[in-house]
Amino acid sequence: MSQQNIETVSHAADRVKLGLAVLVLLAGIVAYSVLVEEPTWVRIGAFVTGLILAALIAAFSDTGRRTLAFGREAYNETRRVIWPSRNEATRMTAIVFAFVVAMGLLLWLADKLLGWVIYGLLLGWN
Structure with missing residues (x-):
């Protein structure tokens, strides 16, 4: 530039x-x-x-x-700019999608675990 x-x-x-x-x-x-x-x-x-x-x-x-x-x-x-081919773009999109799903599951699991620790063990709520 x-x-x-x-x-x-x-x-x-x-x-x-x-x-x-x-x-x-x-x-x-x-x-x-x-x-x-x-x-x-x-x-x-x-x-x-x-x-x-x-x-x-x-x-x-x-x-x-x-x-x-x-x-x-x-x-x-x-x-x-050298643009990626259709196959490369599809593969990269699948990798990003898989990463987003994995991070979503990890954050959901962390949320449930922290909720169980705070509400179940510390506060004694059911």
């Missing part, structure tokens, strides 16, 4: 762009809420339009460009 340092927004223009993106996103949310009388596709269209416009505005800021670069790097990393 990238060794980029985390930085805050330092330029006034980037702050304005990110603030405008937030306002456009909020406008899309408000439009969805206000257009109750309209058909559903109009309401969803207003929200999606606000979402897309906010993403475009944010993408032109320095922070947006770094976020897109990070997304591209993350995508490239997932392409390099």
